[in-house]
């Protein structure tokens with residue numbers, strides 16, 4: 001870990017973890033801690049300052065989380081964001097009220113004078129507001145730094161105390177100079193240095209695995225073909241060498257060449273002990289005739305667990321099971337203030353813990369965001385193509401074949417998908433989209449090829465841009481590229497005579513079709 005940090009206290013805002021990400025992107029180590037974390041817990045991270053996140057509550061609501069009392073005399077700089085700013089104000093004697101109108105969305109603010117918090121930003125700037133309450137009177141010692149007609153105290157500060165507050169959200173991209181403002185707080189006000197790099201996670205994670213597993217312990221790690229389980233496995237392998245065994249279950253639902261690449265990369269290139277299980281027929285027969293997406297997921301998830309357990313038993317005495325849990329999952333599962341939504345799809349990840357398996361968990365990625373896992377992968381020598389591969393659902397091609405799954409349909413989809421990916425890469429647009437894939441529809445239509453009539457399958461192409469996979473937009477791929485892909489698929493994949501492009505955003509659609 002870095003020798004200093006800027007922890008963020010989580011008051012429940014949806015964007016709290018974005019603050020942590022932005023700080024890390026700036027080279028400043030940060031973690032998201034519960035708002036009621038103890039002073040000892042916070043001090044363990046060697047903080048140079050503290051950020052209080054936004055939150056959904058009103059500071060006056062019953063049971064609303066309050067500012068930790070120890071902070072008042074902690075002699076640390078503080079930046080309160082939205083709810084965090086109202087808490088500061090309330091705790092130090094200001095007045096917070098609920099105005100008639102909420103302010104939500106883009107707004108322009110004007111600075112009163114130059115200030116280190118707004119260094120290298122213009123006098124008038126666009127910010128993203130999202131608040132109900134607002135400050136009506138400042139605590140003593142504070143002055144207003146910026147305002148707009150709806151919000152007289154859009155930014156406030158007490159330079160003697162080094163406490164600041166902003167009513168807007170600097171962590172979201174819609175705040176034009178948000179990144180600069182967070183940097184100003186970190187570097188000018190807290191005195192942090194931009195010295196932290198994601199690669200530092202590697203050494204640290206290796207050390208943590210060694211401590212957890214001890215000198216004798218053995219670990220089993222399920223490989224899925226995705227970047228998370230691959231990086232987790234490589235970290236553990238660096239930590240304990242041959243005491244790691246990877247298990248790769250080939251369910252026959254992977255993309256073209258993927259299963260072969262897992263074996264070649266891990267067994268041959270990295271020399272990681274690897275058990276590769278060919279379970280293609282087993283999965284296919286379990287899926288026979290199944291059309292309901294959730295049933296497909298359930299069958300695949302359960303089958304995976306059963307096969308994995310079977311293999312784990314043959315490996316004998318491994319006490320530990322590796323899991324590629326990422327930091328956002330850790331944050332979500334420890335954030336009681338955030339409500340869980342309805343289930344649209346059950347997303348069980350391959351590599352998930354069989355619920356009744358009596359093994360201890362090793363989670364080498366539990367402090368990393370996805371982009372940091374990628375940086376760690378590159379650091380560990382994972383091929384760039386693997387590191388940057390789009391996410392792939394655990395149930396694989398089964399949820400991209402609408403309707404029943406069969407050998408022939410898997411082969412059709414696999415070949416169409418490979419053409420799509422190849423062309424996207426050749427056009428240098430693979431990384432400009434966050435997820436792209438082909439879907440095989442249960443729709444036959446009439447076509448004409450040569451002099452004959454065809455009645456054949458339809459492939460849908462899906463490509464999206466997204467930050468977090470919670471919302472997404474369809475990618476504006478060039479027409480020429482789409483034309484080339486369409487023509488290649490129809491010419492090279494037998495049984496397909498029509499290609500369509502999906503123009504739906506999420507919401508109301510989802511990224512996958514099932």
Ligand code: XMP
Nearest residue numbers: 346347348349391393394395469510511512
């Ligand atoms: P949706 O389709 O819900 O997808 O917009 C959001 C992201 O989740 C992936 N996804 C899954 N991942 N098991 C997984 O491991 C699943 O069952 C599953 N379903 C969707 C999807 O590929 C996208 O990245």
